Amino acid sequence: MASNSSSKLPRRWHLFDIAERNAAALWPKTMHRYSGYLLLVPAILLVFVLVLGLVYIGGYSLHELDLATYRLKETFSLTNYSAALTSTTYQSVVLRSIGASILVTFFTLLLAFPYAYLMVRARQAATKKFLLISLFLPFFIGQIVRAYGWLIILGQEGLINTLFAGLGLPAMDLIYNYPAVILGLVQYMLPFAVLLLAPAITAIGRDVELASESLGANWMRTFLHVVLPMAKPGLVGSSVVVFTLTLTDFAMPEILGGGTTDFIANAIYDGFFQLSNSGLGSALAMILVTLGTAFVVILFFLAGTGTLGFNGREQ
Amino acid sequence: MKNKPLESLTMDRRDFLKTSAVVAGSVALGPSIALAEQKKPKEIIVRAWGGSWGEALKTGVADGFTQATGIKVRLDFTEDNEIKPKIWAAVDQGRIPPIHVNWDTTTNATISALRGVTVDLSDLSNLKGLLPLAKPVGMEGYPLVNTYAYVYVCAYRPEAFPDGPPQSWNVLLDPKFKGRVALYDDGIGFNPIAVIAGGGSLKDIPGNMEPGYAFYKKLKANKPLLGEDADFTTWFQKGEIDLACTISVNARAAKQSGIDVAWTVPKEGCKVDTDGLWVPKGLPANEEYWAKEFVNFALTKEAQKKWCSLLGLPPVYPGIEPPADLAGDVSYPTKPEDFAKLVRVPSKVLVENQPKWFAKFNEIFQG
Amino acid sequence: MIGSRSKGVVLWTIVWFDLLLLSLPTLIIIGASFTSGDIVQFPPEGFSLKWYSKLWLLDDFKSAFLRTLYVSIICTLVSIPAGTLAAIGLARYRIRFHTTIQVYLLLPFTIPLVASGLGMMIFFGEIRILGQLWPVGLALCIINLPFMIWAVSAAVNGLDDQLENAAANCGAPPLQAFFTVTLPGVMPGVITGALLMFILAFNEFLVSLFLTDARTVTLPVSIYNSIRSVITPDLAAVSVVYIVIAFIAVLLLDKLVGLELFLKSK
Numbered sequence: 001m002a003s004n005s006s007s008k009l010p011r012r013w014h015l016f017d018i019a020e021r022n023a024a025a026l027w028p029k030t031m032h033r034y035s036g037y038l039l040l041v042p043a044i045l046l047v048f049v050l051v052l053g054l055v056y057i058g059g060y061s062l063h064e065l066d067l068a069t070y071r072l073k074e075t076f077s078l079t080n081y082s083a084a085l086t087s088t089t090y091q092s093v094v095l096r097s098i099g100a101s102i103l104v105t106f107f108t109l110l111l112a113f114p115y116a117y118l119m120v121r122a123r124q125a126a127t128k129k130f131l132l133i134s135l136f137l138p139f140f141i142g143q144i145v146r147a148y149g150w151l152i153i154l155g156q157e158g159l160i161n162t163l164f165a166g167l168g169l170p171a172m173d174l175i176y177n178y179p180a181v182i183l184g185l186v187q188y189m190l191p192f193a194v195l196l197l198a199p200a201i202t203a204i205g206r207d208v209e210l211a212s213e214s215l216g217a218n219w220m221r222t223f224l225h226v227v228l229p230m231a232k233p234g235l236v237g238s239s240v241v242v243f244t245l246t247l248t249d250f251a252m253p254e255i256l257g258g259g260t261t262d263f264i265a266n267a268i269y270d271g272f273f274q275l276s277n278s279g280l281g282s283a284l285a286m287i288l289v290t291l292g293t294a295f296v297v298i299l300f301f302l303a304g305t306g307t308l309g310f311n312g313r314e315q
Numbered sequence: 316m317k318n319k320p321l322e323s324l325t326m327d328r329r330d331f332l333k334t335s336a337v338v339a340g341s342v343a344l345g346p347s348i349a350l351a352e353q354k355k356p357k358e359i360i361v362r363a364w365g366g367s368w369g370e371a372l373k374t375g376v377a378d379g380f381t382q383a384t385g386i387k388v389r390l391d392f393t394e395d396n397e398i399k400p401k402i403w404a405a406v407d408q409g410r411i412p413p414i415h416v417n418w419d420t421t422t423n424a425t426i427s428a429l430r431g432v433t434v435d436l437s438d439l440s441n442l443k444g445l446l447p448l449a450k451p452v453g454m455e456g457y458p459l460v461n462t463y464a465y466v467y468v469c470a471y472r473p474e475a476f477p478d479g480p481p482q483s484w485n486v487l488l489d490p491k492f493k494g495r496v497a498l499y500d501d502g503i504g505f506n507p508i509a510v511i512a513g514g515g516s517l518k519d520i521p522g523n524m525e526p527g528y529a530f531y532k533k534l535k536a537n538k539p540l541l542g543e544d545a546d547f548t549t550w551f552q553k554g555e556i557d558l559a560c561t562i563s564v565n566a567r568a569a570k571q572s573g574i575d576v577a578w579t580v581p582k583e584g585c586k587v588d589t590d591g592l593w594v595p596k597g598l599p600a601n602e603e604y605w606a607k608e609f610v611n612f613a614l615t616k617e618a619q620k621k622w623c624s625l626l627g628l629p630p631v632y633p634g635i636e637p638p639a640d641l642a643g644d645v646s647y648p649t650k651p652e653d654f655a656k657l658v659r660v661p662s663k664v665l666v667e668n669q670p671k672w673f674a675k676f677n678e679i680f681q682g
Numbered sequence: 683m684i685g686s687r688s689k690g691v692v693l694w695t696i697v698w699f700d701l702l703l704l705s706l707p708t709l710i711i712i713g714a715s716f717t718s719g720d721i722v723q724f725p726p727e728g729f730s731l732k733w734y735s736k737l738w739l740l741d742d743f744k745s746a747f748l749r750t751l752y753v754s755i756i757c758t759l760v761s762i763p764a765g766t767l768a769a770i771g772l773a774r775y776r777i778r779f780h781t782t783i784q785v786y787l788l789l790p791f792t793i794p795l796v797a798s799g800l801g802m803m804i805f806f807g808e809i810r811i812l813g814q815l816w817p818v819g820l821a822l823c824i825i826n827l828p829f830m831i832w833a834v835s836a837a838v839n840g841l842d843d844q845l846e847n848a849a850a851n852c853g854a855p856p857l858q859a860f861f862t863v864t865l866p867g868v869m870p871g872v873i874t875g876a877l878l879m880f881i882l883a884f885n886e887f888l889v890s891l892f893l894t895d896a897r898t899v900t901l902p903v904s905i906y907n908s909i910r911s912v913i914t915p916d917l918a919a920v921s922v923v924y925i926v927i928a929f930i931a932v933l934l935l936d937k938l939v940g941l942e943l944f945l946k947s948k
Contacts, residue, residue, distance in 0.1 A: 020855045032856070036775020040783065043768035043831065046760070046824045047789050053801015054793065060804070067667065070403070070430050089678045111703070114696040120945050131697075132941040133932055138704045140928035142885025144902045145921045148909055149707025152714055152722055152918070156553060159710060162725075187703050195944055203947035219689040241791075248794030250888050255909060259500050259541055260681060265796040265888075272800065273397040274501075275670060276426075285797045292794055360896045365910075389742075391896035392907055401895060408807050413895030 054289065061282035072279050080283035090267060090284065094291075097263040100178075101246040104185045108242050109235065111186065112193035116234070117227070119194070120201045139191035147255040150184050151175065154256075176258025184252040189245060193238040200234025201227070236303045244292050264288045354601040358387040359609055361416040365392045366545035367568040368626070372418065375622025376613045383612065386605060395419055399427060402595045406432040412595040415606035420503075421461055421589045422665040425451060428458035429666065434594040434603060436460055441614035448589060449614075449631035452662045459593035462613060463628040466646045466657060467504030467586045468578035470547070470566035475557035480579035484512040487558065488530075493537050497550055497559035500541040502531070502676035504586050505560045506669070507660050509534075511583040520660060521668040524675070531679045541680065551576050560585075563646030567627045580645045580656055587648060587657040708925055715918035722915055733919040742904070743920060749815060750884055750901040756819025757826070757883035758876050764823070765830025765879075766872055770864060772831075773838040774846070790825045798825050799892035806893065818893045818900070822883040829882065830875035836946075837871025870939040877938075881931045885924070 027038070063072035064079040084090050115131065122128040138146065153159045154174040161171045174180060204227060212222040228235070250265035257263075262270070264284065271281030361377065363369045369390050377388035391414055393401075398417060405412040412432075417424070427433055428451070436442070436457040442449065449461045471481055475492070487496050498505055506527060507520050513530030515523065540546075540556060547561040551569035559566070563578055570576045592613060594606045612618055616632050623630035624638045629649050641647040648654050715734070719727030737743055768787065777783060790798065802821050806812040845867065849859040865872075887902040894903055901920070908917050935941060 016855075016858050016861075020857050023857050024855075033776075035856075036771045036777045039767040039771030039775070040777070042764035043787055043827060044783075046764055046820075046827055047787060049805065049821075049824055050789055050793055050798050050801060053798060053805045056804040056808070057797060057801050067670065070426060087678065089681050092681070111696060111700050114693040115700045118693055118697050128942065128945075129936075132944070133936070134701055134704055136932045136935070136941060137925075137928055138708060140881045140885070140931050141708065141924055142887060142902055144887050144905050144909070145711070145885075145924045146707045148905065148917065148921055149711045151909065152710050153706060156555070157721075187707070190700060190704060198945045199947045202945050219686055223689075244792070244794075248796060250796055251906070255906075262681060265794065268796050268800070273394075273400055275674065276396070276400045276403070278400065281800070285794070285800060288794050289797050293792060296792055362896075389896065392910075393896065394910075404807050405813070408810060408812075410807065410810055410813050413813065413897065 057282045057285050059282075060278050061286050063279050065277045065279050070276055080279045081287075083280060084283045084287060093262050093264055093267045094287075096178075096261065097247055098291075100182060100185065100263065101243045103182055104189060104246040105239055105242045107182070107186045108189040108193045109197075109238060112190055112197055112238065113228075113231075115190070116194045116197035116201050120198055121206070135191050135194055138187070139195070143188055143251040144255070146188060147184055147251055150180065150187075150256060154180055175256060176260070178257070178261050180256040181253050181261050184256045185246050185249060188252065189242045192241050192245070196238035196241060197231065197234040200231045200237070203233075204230045232303065236299065240296055240299055244296060247292055247295070248288060264291075355384065355386050356415075356602045356605055358389050359415045359602075359605060360389045360391050360413070361418060361609065362393055362395070362398050362414045363390045363418050364395070364544055366548060367564060368544060371622055371625035375625050376609075376618045379618055379621070380609055380612045384605070384608070388609070395423055399423060402427065403430055403432055406595060406597050409597065411599070412597050415594065415598060415602060416609050417593050417595065419459070419591060419593060421451065421459070421591050421662065422669055424459040424591050424593050425454070425662055425666050427593065427595075428454060432596050433458040434596055434598075434607065436594065436607060436610060439607060439611045439614065441611050444633065445614065446631045446633050451591070459591040460610060460614065461589040461591040461631055462619070463623050463626065463630050464587055464589050464648060465562050465564065465626075465628045466580070466648065467508075467560055467588070468563045468566065468646050469558070469581050469585065470551070470561050470563070470576055470578040471558045472551070472554075472556075473575055473577050480577065481558065481581055484508060484560075484581050484583050486581075487512075487539070487560075488533050488537055490537065492557050494540075495555070495557045496534075496537060497540040497542060497547060497556045497561070498534075499561070500543060501673040503669075503673070504562065504588070506672040506676065507658055508560070508583055508586055511658070517658065521664050524672065528675060528679065531676065535680060539680075548572075563644075564626050564628065567640075567646075578646055584656060584658040585645075587654065587659050711918050711921045712925065714915060715922045717915050717918075720914070722918060733915045734922075736916055737919050737923075740916075743901075746899055746901045746904045747923070749898060752815060753819035753822060753890075753900060754880050754883040756816055757822040758880045760820060760823040761827055761830040761879045762872060762876055765827055765875055766834050766865075766868065769831045769834035769838055769871070770868070773835055774843065774864075787831060788828055791828050795825065795888045799889035802889065803892040812893065813895060813898065815898050818890060818898065819883070821889055821893055822886050823879065825886070825889055826879055826882045829878045833875030833878060834868055834871040836943075837868040837874075840946075841867040870943070873938050874935065874943065877931055877935050881928065884927065 027035070060072065061080055062076045062078070063074070064077050065071075066073045115135070119128060119131040119135070122131065151158070155161070156171060156173075156175075158174070160174060164171060208226060208230070209222055212226045213219065217225070247263075248265055249263055250269065253261050253263045253266055254269075257266075265288070268281050268284045268288065271277050271284055275281075359380075361372070363372050369392065373388075373390060377390065380386065381388055391398075393413075395417075398414065402412045402414070402417070404410075417427075419427070424433070436459070439457070439460070442457065442460065445460075448464060451457065451459050451461065469481060469484065473480075475495075486492070502509070506524075507517075509527035509530040510519050510524055511517065511526075513526030513528075515526030519526065540550060542550070544562065544565050547556075547559050547565040548568045550556045550559070551566065551574050552572060554574075566576050566578050592610045594603060594610060598606060613622065614632065616635070619630040619632035620635050623635070627638060627641050627646070629637070629647050636642075637644070637647050637649070645653075645656070648657060713726060714722045716729050716731070717726035718730035718732060771777065772780070772784065772787075793801075799821075802817075802824075803812060806817050806821075811817045841864075846859060846863050849863045850856075854862070885902060887906060890900050890903050891906065894900055899907075901924075905917060905920055908914075932941075
C-alpha cells in the first residue's frame with residue numbers, strides 16, 4: 001500500500017508536468033490574458049446552435065406558403081406577419097397567453113412568498129427539510145406527469161367529481177377550460193418561484209424585521225413595507241421566470257385546455273404541423289420571441305436582473 | 316364517383332416512357348433488388364389512428380402480416396396532420412422518413428403525392444381486380460391506394476329523439492341540445508354539409524362557402540364539443556352528447572360497448588370519403604420493399620375482409636359481404652344508389668380548399 | 683418566528699394550501715397506479731401490482747426508458763465541462779463585454795422553448811442529423827445550460843479567491859492550480875448542476891417532441907402521446923417511475939450538497 005501510493009503521487013505530478021508542458025505549448029503565457037475567453041468557448045458554441053435555429057426561423061417567416069405545392073415561395077414577403085397580426089384568432093390567442101401570464105405570475109407569487117419566507121425563517125431543521133423536500137419533489141417531476149395527475153383529479157370521473165357525487169352534487173366540467181390551465185400552470189411554477197425568492201429573503205436579516213416590529217409596526221406593515229421591498233431582487237427574478245415560462249408554455253394548455261384555450265406556442269405548433277405552414281408558424285414564433293424579449297428587457301431595465309444574474313456581485 | 320374510366324384504361328405517351336424507364340431500371344438493378352428483397356427489416360412502422368381504428372388495423376392486417384413474413388409491425392399514433400410535414404422535411408433533406416407506411420385520409424395523402432414524397436405503388440400484385448374506388452383520382456399511377464370508403468354520419472342517442480331519427484342537420488342548432496352536440500375539431504366531414512344546411516347548394520362549393528360559415532356562427536352559440544375519433548366514442552359512452560357528426564366507426568364502437576346509439580343520413584346528405592395507404596420516399600431499398608409488401612398484404616381479400624369488417628366500412632376488394640349488423644346500412648354504401656344519397660366532394664376541390672376550411676373553422680370556433 | 687400569532691396562522695394556512703397543491707397530483711398518480719381495475723377511477727377498484735408487471739413486458743416502454751436515460755446522460759456529460767468552464771471564466775477572469783456575454787448565455791432561458799425546439803429541428807434537419815438520438819441529448823443540454831452555469835457560479839462566488847492566488851504564488855502552474863484548488867472548490871456546484879441537468883433532461887418534453895420520431899421517441903413524449911388517446915392505469919405506473927426517480931434525485935442532492943444550499947443568499 002505505502003509503496004503503491006508513494007509511486008502514484010510522483011506519477012501524478014509527472015503527468016501534470018507533461019500536461020502542463022503541452023498546455024504551455026498550445027496556450028503560451030502571452031495568451032493567458034485570454035484564458036477567460038477560452039473557458040467560455042464551449043458554452044458560447046452550444047448556445048450558438050439556438051442562434052442559428054432562430055436565424056432559420058426568421059428566414060422561414062419571410063416566405064409565404066404556396067398552396068399549390070405546399071412549399072414556401074422563393075420570394076420574400078411579409079405576408080405571414082400581416083396574416084398573423086391581423087387575424088382575430090391569433091389576436092385572441094396572444095391576449096389569452098398574456099392574460100394567463102399575468103394571472104399565473106400573480107397567484108404564483110402570492111402562494112410562493114409565504115412558502116419561501118417560512119422555509120428560510122423556519123427555526124427547526126426538520127421543518128426546513130420537510131418544506132425543501134416537498135418543494136423539490138414536484139420540481140423534479142416534469143410537466144407532462146403533473147398534467148396527467150390533474151387529469152385524474154379533475155376529469156369527469158376524477159377525484160373531485162367522485163367526491164361531489166358522494167355528496168350528492170352534480171358532476172362539474174372542471175377540465176378542458178381556462179381555469180384548469182391556470183391551476184396547472186400555477187402548480188408547475190410554484191417551485192421555480194420559491195427557489196428564486198428564497199435567496200432574496202435570506203439576504204434580509206432577521207434583525208431588520210425585529211427592528212421594524214420593535215418600532216411598533218405590526219407584522220402586516222413590516223411585511224408590506226420592509227420585507228417585500230427588500231425582497232425585490234427575488235420578486236423580479238421569479239416574476240420574469242414565471243411570466244415568460246407561462247407566456248411560452250405549450251403542455252398545460254394542450255393537455256388541460258382541451259383544444260379551445262390555445263396559447264401562442266400551441267398556435268405555432270399548429271401552424272407548423274396542422275396547417276403544414278412553416279412560414280406562418282415561424283412568423284408566430286418570431287412574434288413570441290419578440291414579445292418575451294421585450295418583457296424581459298423592460299423589466300430588467302426597470303428593476304435590474306434580480307436573482308437571475310450569474311454573478312452575485314451585481315446586486 | 317368522379318373516376319373517369321378512360322383515364323385508367325389508356326396509357327398516354329408519358330406514362331409509357333415512364334413505365335419503360337422503370338422496367339429498364341429494374342432490369343439494370345435486378346440483382347441488387349433481389350438481394351434487398353431477402354433482407355427483412357426488424358420492424359415496420361405504420362402510422363395509424365388510435366382507439367378502435369388502431370385495434371382494427373392490428374388485428375385485421377398487422378398481425379397477419381407479421382405471421383406471414385416474421386416482420387414485426389409497430390403502430391405509431393402520431394396525428395395524421397403532424398406526420399405530414401415531418402415526412403416532407405425528411406424527404407426534402409434526404410433523411411430516412413420516420414415511418415414506413417402512412418395510413419392517411421385520401422385528401423392528405425393526395426397532398427403528399429402532389430408534393431412528390433410518395434412511392435409509386437403501381438406494381439403491387441393485388442391492385443388487379445379492386446373496385447375503381449381504390450384508384451386515386453386525377454393522378455398518374457398509384458402514389459397511394461384507397462382501401463375503403465366511409466361516411467360522416469349523423470350519430471344520435473335514440474333516447475333523445477323519441478320522434479324518430481333527426482331529419483335535418485339543422486337539429487344541431489336546437490337549443491335543446493346546447494352543449495350536447497359534437498363535431499370534429501377541424502370540422503372535417505361537415506364543412507361541405509354546413510354549406511347545404513346553411514341554405515347553399517353543392518354548386519356553391521368551393522366558390523361560396525359563406526352559407527356554411529353562417530351556419531357555424533349559429534352553431535357556436537349551441538356550444539358544440541370538438542374532438543377527434545376516439546373522443547366521440549367516449550362521449551357517447553359517458554352520455555355527454557346526444558348528437559354528433561362523426562365517422563360511423565366511432566358510433567359503432569360505442570354501440571358495440573352496449574350503448575344505445577344509432578345513425579342516419581339527414582336530408583342534406585352526409586359526406587362520403589376514402590382513406591388510403593402510402594409509402595414515403597427515401598427508405599432504404601429493402602425497407603421500402605417490405606413497406607410496399609405491407610400495403611399489398613392489406614389489399615388481399617382476407618386482410619380487407621377482416622380489417623374493414625372490424626371497422627364496419629365497405630372495402631375496395633369486390634364481393635365482400637358486409638358485417639351482419641351493417642347490411643343495407645346507410646353507413647355502408649356499396650351500390651351507386653347508396654352513393655347518390657351522399658355528398659362526394661371531388662378530390663381536387665378538397666386538396667385545394669380543405670386546409671382553408673379548417674383555418675376558417677378554427678377562426679370561428681377559437682376566436 | 684418573528685411576529686405575532688396571526689402572522690403564523692395566515693402564513694401557515696397558505697403554506698399548507700401550497701403543500702396540498704404541490705403534492706396532490708403526485709399522490710393521486712401513485713394511488714391510481716395500484717388499481718386492479720382497467721380504468722383510472724376513484725376510489726380505485728382494489729389493490730394490485732398488475733400495471734407494474736405489465737410495464738416490464740412492454741418493449742415500447744423499456745426502449746423509450748433506455749432512450750431517455752441515454753439522452754439525459756449525454757446532456758449531463760456535455761454540460762459539466764461546458765457549464766463549469768463558463769462559470770469559472772465569467773467569475774474569475776477579466777472579460778470584456780461581460781454583461782453581453784451573460785445575456786447571451788441566458789438566451790436558452792429567454793428564447794421560448796417552442797422556438798428553440800423548432801429552430802433546432804430545422805437546423806438539425808438541414809445538417810442531416812435529425813432522426814438520430816444523440817442530437818436530442820445535445821439539444822437538452824443547450825436549453826438547460828444556464829442551470830449548470832448558475833449552479834457552478836454560485837460555488838465559484840462562494841470560493842475565496844485568495845486560495846487560488848496562494849496556489850499561484852506558491853508556484854503552482856495553471857493547470858495544477860485549476861485541478862487541485864479551483865475544481866475541488868467548486869465541486870458542490872458541479873454536482874448540483876449535473877443533477878439538475880440530468881433530471882431536467884429526463885423530464886424534458888417540448889423540445890423532445892420536435893426532435894424525436896417513432897424510432898427515437900423518449901418517455902415524456904410517449905406519455906404525452908398516450909394521454910392524447912386513452913388514459914389507462916399503465917400510464918400511472920410509468921409516471922410513478924418518474925416520481926421514484928425524482929425522489930432519488932432529491933435525496934441524492936440533499937446528501938451530496940444539502941438542499942439548504944438553495945436558501946443561501948448570493
